Amino acid sequence: MMQNTTITKFLAQHLQGEHAVALAAMLGDIIAACKQIAVAIDSGALVGNMGSLGSENIQGEVQKALDVITNDIFIECNQRSGYVAGMASEEMGNFIEIADKHKKNGQYLLLFDPLDGSSNVNVNISVGTIFSILKSPSKKPELADFLQPGSAQICAGYALYGTSTMLVLTTGNGVNGFTLDSESGEFYLTHPNMQLAEDTQEFAINMSNYRFWQAPVQRYIDECLQGDEGSRKKDFNMRWVASMVAEVHRILVRGGVFMYPSDNKSKSGKLRLMYEANPMSFIVEQAGGAATTGFQRILEVKPSGIHQRVPVMMGCKREVDRIIKYFQAK
Ligand code: AHM
Ligand code: MG
Numbered sequence: 001m002m003q004n005t006t007i008t009k010f011l012a013q014h015l016q017g018e019h020a021v022a023l024a025a026m027l028g029d030i031i032a033a034c035k036q037i038a039v040a041i042d043s044g045a046l047v048g049n050m051g052s053l054g055s056e057n058i059q060g061e062v063q064k065a066l067d068v069i070t071n072d073i074f075i076e077c078n079q080r081s082g083y084v085a086g087m088a089s090e091e092m093g094n095f096i097e098i099a100d101k102h103k104k105n106g107q108y109l110l111l112f113d114p115l116d117g118s119s120n121v122n123v124n125i126s127v128g129t130i131f132s133i134l135k136s137p138s139k140k141p142e143l144a145d146f147l148q149p150g151s152a153q154i155c156a157g158y159a160l161y162g163t164s165t166m167l168v169l170t171t172g173n174g175v176n177g178f179t180l181d182s183e184s185g186e187f188y189l190t191h192p193n194m195q196l197a198e199d200t201q202e203f204a205i206n207m208s209n210y211r212f213w214q215a216p217v218q219r220y221i222d223e224c225l226q227g228d229e230g231s232r233k234k235d236f237n238m239r240w241v242a243s244m245v246a247e248v249h250r251i252l253v254r255g256g257v258f259m260y261p262s263d264n265k266s267k268s269g270k271l272r273l274m275y276e277a278n279p280m281s282f283i284v285e286q287a288g289g290a291a292t293t294g295f296q297r298i299l300e301v302k303p304s305g306i307h308q309r310v311p312v313m314m315g316c317k318r319e320v321d322r323i324i325k326y327f328q329a330k
Contacts, residue, residue, distance in 0.1 A: 003188035007031060007167065007178045010189050015171065019135075019154050022108060023171060025081035026133060027155070031187060033077035034129055034159035034167060037070045037114070038180065041127065041161050058093035058307060066121050067091055070114035070129065084110050086141035088306045090275055095146055095306060108154075109134040109146055111275040111306075116158075117243025126162040128245025132279040146306055150278030150299035157279065158245045168194070168249065170286040175252065196289040197255030200316040202237045204247050205259040212263035216294065216326035244271065248280050248314070252287055257315035257323075261294065269311035273303055277310050290320035294327040 008031075011024050048065070057067070071091040078084050082104035088095035090113040098106055112131040120127050133155040137145045157169030165180035167187050177191030203224050210218065227235035239256070241247050247258045262269045271277050281291035281298040291298040291314035301310055313323050 003179075003190055005189040007187040007189065010176065010178070014173070016173075019171075022081070022083040022105065023133070023155055026078070026083050026108060026110070027169070029078045029080050029084075030131060030157070031167065032080075033074045034165070035180065035185060036073045036077065037129055037159065038161055038165045040066065040069050040073065041121070044121075044124075057091050064115075064118050064121055067115050067118050074112055074114045074129070074131075078110055082106060083108050085136040085139050086110075086146070087112070088146055088274065089114060090116075090272060090307075095141070095143065097141060103139065106139050107136050109136045109141060111146065111279075113272070113275045116245050116276065117241070120241070120243050126160060126241060126243050126246040128161060128243060128249075129159040130156075130245060130276055130279050131158070132156045132275055132282070143306070146274070147303040149302055150273075150281055153278060153282050153299075156282040158248070158283070160245050160249050162246060162249070166191075166249070168252070168283065170283050172282075172286065175283055175287045177252075191253075194252050194287050196252060196284065196287045196316055198288075198316060198318060200251075200255040200257060200319055201234055202239060202251075202254070202256035203259065203319075204239050204241075204251075204256060205261075206240055206242070207238070209263055209265070212265045213261060214263065214294075214330075216323065216330055217259065217261045217263075219326050220323050244276060244280065248284065251289070251315045252283070255316050257313065257319040259313045259323075260311070261313060262311040266309070268309035270309060271312045273298070273301060273308045273310040274306055277312050280312075281314060284314045288317065289315050290317045292320055292324050294323065 079102040085106035086095050086097050087110045117127040132153050134148050155171045160166045168177040175194040178187035179190040180187050223232050224236040260271050277298050284291050293311045
């Protein structure tokens with residue numbers, strides 16, 4: 001093994017400030033949860049984890065067995081530290097308050113999407129878990145306590161269950177990536193101080209929505225497609241994994257821009273602000289990139305609900321700045 005810094009050692013060395021002790025404990029629980037989720041995904045059809053349940057989540061999406069299994073794992077593991085006062089998830093209509101017996105020090109809120117990209121599960125393509133941690137104004141949180149802008153996050157991260165399992169996180173001091181060694185069960189630091197490339201020649205968007213997009217999005221993508229024959233004077237490549245975690249991870253590693261804009265079908269876009277767009281925007285900004293709705297920095301959007309949707313365009317800063325300019329020129 002070339003790497004010798006475990007995630008626990010890394011956190012012990014690098015977490016500082018008033019939240020350090022609580023974050024180390026909460027991240028310990030998140031790490032345990034992600035390892036369990038990796039096992040549940042890995043076992044897949046062998047243990048009957050695949051397929052739909054016939055139920056719908058709060059957003060009218062058909063729940064898969066793994067959506068519910070991973071949600072339960074995340075809730076169960078993250079009560080252990082005693083620091084989490086409340087949790088909210090893509091898979092639950094309302095937030096939950098953690099019972100007092102688990103809550104010795106509970107002062108934080110955990111928001112998460114336990115299985116992002118779950119339409120990929122049955123076809124054996126990468127999925128992920130996304131999480132965001134906020135300070136809780138009270139030990140008995142109310143809905144309003146959750147509705148903080150993304151700029152208030154003290155930690156955000158994702159686990160990617162891909163060709164290897166990785167955990168990537170930020171506490172507002174850069175972005176670091178860790179890879180799970182399945183033999184020892186330890187995450188090791190493999191991607192220190194992840195930085196986004198300044199320029200890119202790769203974009204990710206669901207092209208089948210082209211006719212519904214707003215003009216600035218069509219203009220940006222049209223110019224990419226024109227390649228070196230158009231105003232951009234270079235060819236672009238395209239990817240669409242339909243898993244935001246896999247998409248953003250690729251962009252962190254080799255550059256690019258990821259877009260799920262609003263369109264004439266869904267005025268607010270598809271992705272959820274509190275547990276998808278905010279944590280991913282925090283990570284992307286911490287790696288030197290940018291994240292916008294087209295009109296506003298995502299981290300400054302004032303939330304109005306836990307499951308609120310938001311248009312998302314994020315990645316290499318120059319590209320995102322160009323997209324913002326196209327929206328301003330509208
Ligand atoms: P999910 O959380 O229900 O899986 O939905 C979010 C996912 C994102 O990971 C991905 O970017 C997007 O949905 C893909 O949507 P589409 O199927 O419209 O391309
Ligand atoms: Mg999701």
